[in-house]
Every structure is written in C-alpha cells, then in structure tokens.
Amino acid sequence: MVYARLIAMRLFKAVIVLFMIIVFNFFLIQMAPGDPAAILAGEAGATDQEFLRQLREQFGLDQPLYVQLWRYVSGIATLDFGYSYRQQMPVLDLILARLPATLLLTGTAFVLSLALGIFAGSMAAARVKKVSGSLIMALALVFYATPLFWVALMAVLLFSVYLDWLPAYGMFTVGAHYTGWAHVLDVLNHLILPASTLALFFMAIYTRMTRASMLEASQQDYVKTARAKGLKDRVIQRRHILRNALLPIITLAGLQAGQMVGGAILTETVFAWPGIGRLMYEALMQRDYNLLLGIFFFSAALVIVFNIFTDLVYRLADPRIKGAS
Amino acid sequence: MKTPLACAIAACGLAALPAMAEPQSGGVINTVIQPEPPGLVLGMIQNAPTRTVAGNIYEGLLRYDTDLNPMPQLATSWEESDDGLTYTFHLREDVTWHDGEPFTAEDVVFSADVFHRELNPSARAVLQHVESIEATDDHTVVFTLSQPFGPFMLSFEAGTFTMVPKHVYEGTDFRNNEANNHPIGTGPFKFENWDRGTVIELVKNEDYYEEGLPYLDGVNWHIIPDGASRAVAYENGTVDVLPYGTVENFDVPRLSEMENTCITQEGHEYFSPFAMLWMNNREGPTADKRFRQAVMYAMNREFARDVLWNGLGEVPLSAFGSNARFQNEDLEPYDHDPEKARELLDEMGYDGEEVTLLPLPYGETWTRWAEAVQQNLSEVGINVRTESTDVGGWNQRLGEWDYDLAFTYLYQYGDPALGISRTYLSDNIEKGSPWNNVEGYENERVDELFNEAATAFPEEKREELYHEVQEILHEDVPVGWLLELGFPTIYRCNVKNLVTSGVGVNDGFKDAWIEE
Numbered sequence: 025m026v027y028a029r030l031i032a033m034r035l036f037k038a039v040i041v042l043f044m045i046i047v048f049n050f051f052l053i054q055m056a057p058g059d060p061a062a063i064l065a066g067e068a069g070a071t072d073q074e075f076l077r078q079l080r081e082q083f084g085l086d087q088p089l090y091v092q093l094w095r096y097v098s099g100i101a102t103l104d105f106g107y108s109y110r111q112q113m114p115v116l117d118l119i120l121a122r123l124p125a126t127l128l129l130t131g132t133a134f135v136l137s138l139a140l141g142i143f144a145g146s147m148a149a150a151r152v153k154k155v156s157g158s159l160i161m162a163l164a165l166v167f168y169a170t171p172l173f174w175v176a177l178m179a180v181l182l183f184s185v186y187l188d189w190l191p192a193y194g195m196f197t198v199g200a201h202y203t204g205w206a207h208v209l210d211v212l213n214h215l216i217l218p219a220s221t222l223a224l225f226f227m228a229i230y231t232r233m234t235r236a237s238m239l240e241a242s243q244q245d246y247v248k249t250a251r252a253k254g255l256k257d258r259v260i261q262r263r264h265i266l267r268n269a270l271l272p273i274i275t276l277a278g279l280q281a282g283q284m285v286g287g288a289i290l291t292e293t294v295f296a297w298p299g300i301g302r303l304m305y306e307a308l309m310q311r312d313y314n315l316l317l318g319i320f321f322f323s324a325a326l327v328i329v330f331n332i333f334t335d336l337v338y339r340l341a342d343p344r345i346k347g348a349s
Numbered sequence: 350m351k352t353p354l355a356c357a358i359a360a361c362g363l364a365a366l367p368a369m370a371e372p373q374s375g376g377v378i379n380t381v382i383q384p385e386p387p388g389l390v391l392g393m394i395q396n397a398p399t400r401t402v403a404g405n406i407y408e409g410l411l412r413y414d415t416d417l418n419p420m421p422q423l424a425t426s427w428e429e430s431d432d433g434l435t436y437t438f439h440l441r442e443d444v445t446w447h448d449g450e451p452f453t454a455e456d457v458v459f460s461a462d463v464f465h466r467e468l469n470p471s472a473r474a475v476l477q478h479v480e481s482i483e484a485t486d487d488h489t490v491v492f493t494l495s496q497p498f499g500p501f502m503l504s505f506e507a508g509t510f511t512m513v514p515k516h517v518y519e520g521t522d523f524r525n526n527e528a529n530n531h532p533i534g535t536g537p538f539k540f541e542n543w544d545r546g547t548v549i550e551l552v553k554n555e556d557y558y559e560e561g562l563p564y565l566d567g568v569n570w571h572i573i574p575d576g577a578s579r580a581v582a583y584e585n586g587t588v589d590v591l592p593y594g595t596v597e598n599f600d601v602p603r604l605s606e607m608e609n610t611c612i613t614q615e616g617h618e619y620f621s622p623f624a625m626l627w628m629n630n631r632e633g634p635t636a637d638k639r640f641r642q643a644v645m646y647a648m649n650r651e652f653a654r655d656v657l658w659n660g661l662g663e664v665p666l667s668a669f670g671s672n673a674r675f676q677n678e679d680l681e682p683y684d685h686d687p688e689k690a691r692e693l694l695d696e697m698g699y700d701g702e703e704v705t706l707l708p709l710p711y712g713e714t715w716t717r718w719a720e721a722v723q724q725n726l727s728e729v730g731i732n733v734r735t736e737s738t739d740v741g742g743w744n745q746r747l748g749e750w751d752y753d754l755a756f757t758y759l760y761q762y763g764d765p766a767l768g769i770s771r772t773y774l775s776d777n778i779e780k781g782s783p784w785n786n787v788e789g790y791e792n793e794r795v796d797e798l799f800n801e802a803a804t805a806f807p808e809e810k811r812e813e814l815y816h817e818v819q820e821i822l823h824e825d826v827p828v829g830w831l832l833e834l835g836f837p838t839i840y841r842c843n844v845k846n847l848v849t850s851g852v853g854v855n856d857g858f859k860d861a862w863i864e865e
Contacts, residue, residue, distance in 0.1 A: 062744045064387070065470075075470040112387060184585055185585050192582060192585055194548075194571070196547075296571075296573040298544065309740055309741070
C-alpha cells in the first residue's frame with residue numbers, strides 16, 4: 025500500500041517533469057544553427073529555393089514556433105512522435121527498431137560491469153594490504169582513466185585485425201542470413217567486443233566504490249561484534265560488510281541504468297552497432313528535430329523510471345529507509 | 350608520398366585495361382557506403398550516398414564514358430535536329446521494371462515532365478529550357494527545346510535524370526508513396542533488404558536486358574560510421590571495395606600498400622569535384638580584388654595536393670576545371686609566389702585586419718587543409734582565424750554570408766552551363782543556400798557571356814564566349830580555385846571492370862566481375 029502510493033506520487037511528478045523536458049528540449053534544439061531543410065538540400069549538392077520551400081512546408085517548419093510546439097506536444101500525447109526528416113520514417117518506428125540493439129549492448133555491459141565490479145571490489149577490500157589487492161586497484165584506475173574510444177580501437181586492432189578472433193564491427197554477419205541459434209551465436213560473437221569495452225569503464229568505478237565502501241563498513245561496531253562471536257571471515261564479508269556497503273553502489277547502478285538508451289554513442293559508432301546512440305548523434309548532425317526530440321524523450325523517460333526503481337531497491341537493500349523520500 | 354601512390358595508380362591503370370581473361374559470373378561484393386543514405390529513390394533524393402547505391406538500381410537514358418561522350422543505356426540511339434531544338438530518343442524495346450512491367454516512352458515522359466519537374470532541382474535547371482516532351486510511339490520520345498541548350502545531351506545520367514516507373518507513382522503523393530521503401534528501377538541490381546544502420550543489400554536482376562550482365566550475384570553496402578573502422582573492415586577482409594571518400598586520406602597510402610590492392614581515381618569525370626575557397630566579395634579585405642589575387646599567389650596548392658590528398662587530383666588553372674569543356678588554356682597560372690602576394694597586399698594597403706576561415710566539416714583532411722592555407726596566408730602577412738562548425742552551422746554561416754573565407758567543393762557536371770556558371774551568375778545570389786553565388790560576385794559582362802553561351806549554337810560560338818568569360822574571372826578571382834579533387838576508390842585487384850564510365854563510382858557494379 026505504501027509502495028503503491030509512493031509509485032503513484034512519483035509517476036505523477038514524472039509526467040510533469042517529462043512535459044517540462046519536452047518543452048525545454050524543443051527550444052534548445054531551435055537554438056542550434058541551421059535547419060534540416062538546408063542540410064538535406066546541402067547534402068544533395070544542388071538546390072533551388074523551390075526545393076527548400078517544399079521541404080520546409082513538408083516538415084511544417086514554415087509555421088510559427090508556437091504552432092510547431094503545440095503540434096509536437098499534442099502529437100506526443102497520442103504517442104505520435106512525428107516523422108524523421110532525413111530517414112523518411114516515423115520516429116517511433118525508428119526508435120523501436122534501434123532500441124533492442126542498444127538495450128542488448130548496454131544491458132550486457134551493465135550486468136557485466138556490475139557483477140565483475142562488485143566481485144573485484146570485494147576481492148580488493150579483502151586483500152587491502154596485499155599485492156593482489158593493489159594490482160586490482162591499479163587495473164581499475166587504468167580502465168577508469170583510459171578514453172573509451174581508444175580502448176575500443178585497440179581492442180579491434182588486437183582481437184580483430186591481428187588475432188582475427190572476433191568480428192570488428194556490426195551486429196551480425198552481413199550476407200550470411202543466419203536464423204535461429206546460429207543467428208543468436210552470431211550476434212553474441214559480435215557483442216563481445218563492444219559490450220566489454222563499454223563495461224570496462226563502469227566496472228572500474230564499481231570496483232573502486234565497492235572497495236572504499238566495504239572498507240568503511242568493516243570499521244563499524246557490528247563487524248567487530250560479528251567477529252567477536254566467532255563468525256567466519258567470508259560470512260562477515262558477505263553478510264555484514266557487503267550488504268551494508270551496497271547503497272552507494274545501487275545509487276551508481278541506478279544512474280548507469282538510466283543512461284542505457286543514450287549512453288553508448290562512442291561504442292556504437294566505433295563498432296558500427298546499429299543502436300540509438302548512433303541514431304541520436306546522426307540526428308543531431310542533421311538537425312533531424314523530431315527524431316532527436318523523440319530520443320531525448322525516451323532517454324528522459326528511462327532515467328525517471330530507473331530513479332523510481334532505484335528508490336524501491338534502496339528499501340529492499342536497507343529496510344531502515346522508509347516513508348516518503 | 351606522391352611517388353609510391355602514383356605508381357600504384359599506374360599499375361592499376363594496367364590492371365584496369367580490358368582484361369584478357371573471360372569475365373566470370375558469380376560472387377557477391379562487399380563494399381561500404383558513408384554516410385547512410387536517407388532513402389534510395391533517385392530523383393527524389395540526389396545526395397551522394399543515394400546516387401552511389403541507387404545508381405545500380407535505377408538507370409537513365411544515357412551513360413557517359415570517361416571523356417563524357419554519351420553511350421547508349423535505355424536509349425539505343427538519338428538524333429539532334431540541325432537547329433539544336435529537337436532531340437529524338439529511340440528506346441530499347443526489351444526493358445522491364447523490377448516488378449515485371451514493361452518500360453515504355455510513357456515512363457520517360459512521366460519521369461521528366463511530371464516527377465522531376467516537381468521534385469528534382471538539378472533536373473529542373475535543365476527542364477526550364479524544355480518546352481515539351483512527347484512520346485510519339487511506345488519507344489520514341491521527342492524533347493522540344495524553347496532555345497538551343499548546349500549541355501542538353503549531358504543531362505541524361507541516371508542520378509540527374511532518373512527513370513522512375515509511371516505505373517507506381519502516377520497520381521500518388523510521390524514523397525509518401527509506399528513504394529519508396531522498395532525502390533523499383535530498370536537497373537542491373539534489384540533492391541533486396543535494408544537493415545538500417547547495418548547494411549543495404551542489392552541482388553542481381555536476373556531479367557536484366559543486357560545479355561550476360563550483371564556478373565555479380567549481389568552487392569552488400571556495409572554501413573560503418575567510423576572512418577578508422579572502415580579502414581579495418583578493408584584490412585581484415587570483410588569488405589573488398591572502398592568507394593570514394595570512405596576512408597581518411599591519411600589511411601590511403603597504408604591501405605594501398607596492402608597485397609592485392611588497387612586504387613583508381615576514375616569514375617568521377619562527370620562530377621569532377623572542384624574544391625574552392627569562397628571569398629566574401631561584399632565586405633572586408635576580401636572585397637578587394639587585389640586581396641583575392643594575393644590569396645591565390647600565397648597558397649601552395651601543389652603542397653596541399655601532394656601531402657593532404659596523396660598526390661591525387663589536379664591544381665586548376667582557373668575557373669574551368671580540366672574536365673570541363675571549353676577550358677581556356679592560355680591563361681597565366683597563379684603559381685605559388687608569396688613575394689607577389691605581399692606586393693599586392695602592400696599596394697591595396699592591407700592593415701592586418703583579421704579574416705575568418707571556415708573549414709569544410711567533412712573530416713580530418715579538410716581540417717588539415719584549412720591549417721595549411723592558414724599557414725600560407727600568415728606567411729604573407731594575412732591574419733587568419735579559423736572557426737570550426739558542424740555541417741548545420743557551416744550551411745547556415747554560408748547561407749547568411751557570415752564568413753570571409755570558406756572551403757567548399759562543387760560538382761562541375763561536364764559543362765559550364767550545368768556546374769560552373771551557377772557560382773558566378775549574379776541572379777544566383779540569394780540568401781539561404783550554400784550552393785549558389787555565395788561569394789556575392791556581380792559582373793554584368795560575365796552574366797551576359799554565361800547566359801549567351803548556355804544557349805549559343807553551335808559549339809564554336811560557345812567556346813568563344815566561354816574563353817572570354819574565363820579571362821574576366823581569372824582577373825577578378827571571385828573565388829579561390831583550390832584543387833580538382835581526385836577521390837580514390839580502393840579495391841582488391843581481382844575485382845575487374847569496376848569503373849567503366851565517367852559516372853563509374855555510381856554505376857560501376859554493372860560490369861564488374863570477380864576473378865577467382
């Protein structure tokens with residue numbers, strides 16, 4: 025009952041926030057120089073005023089701004105996200121077509137980084153004054169500090185060009201037309217490089233955070249008590265220290281999860297992964313307003329959903345958190 | 350750097366000679382398209398990636414060889430009347446659309462008179478000289494012009510004058526027609542599948558009317574957004590052909606040294622892309638003719654070609670490129686001469702006022718080129734500030750004339766009336782487009798000469814007029830003439846006959862075959 029009310033409240037607020045985001049984004053985009061008609065005409069390399077006029081009329085860009093805004097907002101209310109100027113498809117179709125690829129990539133990276141990060145972090149915390157612990161932290165620091173695209177390019181050079189173990193780019197083997205399990209394996213094979221590249225950075229953060237948080241928790245009195253009553257070290261680590269150290273990690277995981285839709289632009293570009301991040305970048309370059317706004321909308325909605333979800337998980341992890349937040 | 354690559358080109362020039370071996374059928378070619386095209390219906394969309402992919406699906410009445418002489422395609426023969434006003438085309442009788450319907454003269458009339466007049470700015474520029482288009486029987490079309498138009502016979506290439514099916518489009522809203530997702534042409538390849546963001550697949554048209562063609566079973570256009578990844582795709586063997594502009598120039602020498610790798614700059618003769626430096630003729634130091642001449646003398650264009658463009662391309666003499674017709678070869682070239690540039694600047698009393706330079710936002714090569722030009726100009730005392738933009742910003746800045754110097758490149762389309770005069774005619778000055786007379790050059794005599802030459806008849810008369818206009822332009826330097834670009838196509842040497850026409854980058858796979 026408490027949960028239901030909490031969720032209802034949060035959803036109500038979410039709608040208002042989303043509306044504000046839509047309006048804000050709409051004006052933000054208008055401030056970028058150049059309009060989609062000019063860019064489309066520019067790409068064609070030849071143009072006359074008639075052509076520009078036709079395009080602007082077709083896109084509704086000849087209307088006053090408030091009319092455009094009204095059309096857009098009332099469209100969204102009926103789940104009509106408009107038409108992509110450049111790709112010549114409904115925005116919703118485009119986004120839904122690209123969403124699975126992105127979720128597969130970012131979802132895999134999320135699970136990988138969370139699992140490996142917490143694992144490596146607990147190991148490092150347990151081996152705090154040993155060489156192995158320092159080694160883990162040194163690696164984490166390296167991954168944390170290295171730019172993602174560089175790691176991606178190096179991974180391609182090593183695993184695709186020199187070793188020829190993994191495909192360099194794409195989501196499946198072009199022209200092979202696999203079906204069933206062969207297709208699944210093919211996609212997994214293509215997923216390894218981009219997902220691990222993307223996971224490295226967050227894994228490093230989780231590792232560092234888990235370690236710090238666990239070291240802090242291990243100073244607490246209840247740990248001393250647990251030790252005094254003769255519990256095994258492993259049990260103390262898992263039940264008493266790790267569980268109490270989880271809160272900051274959940275916060276961070278919530279943030280990462282919120283970025284799952286738009287957060288992989290670089291990885292998707294380098295690996296030619298047909299996802300939303302790339303779509304967003306291209307839409308930005310082409311001033312494809314409707315498409316860009318549509319992606320912003322989905323990203324914002326996802327962030328809000330995961331924030332609510334994170335709040336609920338807090339309560340599961342730590343029953344001391346109650347009531348309205 | 351120039352030498353090894355030049356050798357590579359010479360070597361593949363040999364390889365590109367009519368092969369001794371008999372062409373073999375079969376095989377699929379994997380290649381790259383960058384950026385992903387917005388759609389594949391040529392005639393509705395004319396940007397470069399659409400032309401390159403859809404040039405294999407659609408056809409025009411004619412093709413052009415590398416000297417831009419017309420070759421038969423959908424039209425087998427043609428006649429021009431003595432007064433240059435009537436053109437009669439005889440069409441092939443055995444052509445069908447990809448959906449099985451026959452191709453007839455009605456399709457030609459519909460494409461030209463209805464479809465292109467409504468949608469296609471480059472065809473409109475030609476069609477304004479055309480009074481009527483008639484199908485006199487099922488396989489004969491007569492174009493009647495209101496006045497002679499010199500470049501008329503150069504306008505029938507697939508990308509400019511695409512033949513679209515009447516039975517699919519007539520009476521519909523062209524831009525929102527369902528069929529746009531599954532383009533139907535007459536070409537050697539049929540549209541099969543498009544996984545957005547990943548690949549466009551074309552398959553062999555089994556019913557193609559030219560006996561034995563095409564040899565290939567299909568063409569897969571991979572979509573890879575990152576330049577370095579495209580180079581890797583060639584290196585690890587996933588793709589076999591890298592069309593023009595798909596890898597950064599600094600990757601070209603490395604790739605061209607790979608085993609079984611050939612490189613050619615052919616197949617661009619029709620477009621003959623011409624890199625230019627817009628100079629704002631309206632205000633600031635660039636409004637002074639002497640300043641613009643000084644810029645021409647200050648730039649080391651050979652250096653840019655040899656270092657940034659791997660020695661590909663030609664330094665132009667003047668406003669008319671080497672592939673354009675009617676080039677006046679008697680003009681005195683603007684050689685690299687910093688001393689002369691300084692003299693001109695002294696003479697005009699240039700006070701070191703800062704000028705802005707907009708590089709073309711098309712990748713690393715253009716950025717570096719802007720740096721080279723900036724350095725050349727600062728050597729003669731011109732104070733340059735480079736301002737980077739993205740494509741949208743660049744369009745807007747040029748469209749609103751908000752620049753002093755800016756890079757661009759334009760296609761020449763084989764004839765001055767199609768691709769060159771547009772840059773200099775004063776009635777082509779209009780805000781809002783980066784492709785017209787952006788520099789703001791106005792010269793009545795130049796307008797007169799260009800307009801007269803476009804419709805003058807016969808050729809000798811045109812030549813005379815164009816030679817005079819070049820003399821004026823050469824003196825006035827409305828824009829800087831940088832380089833006739835040579836875009837390399839990189840491919841495995843066992844892919845034969847890849848470029849067979851002056852539009853070869855867009856219709857090349859028709860004749861191509863793979864040697865096992």
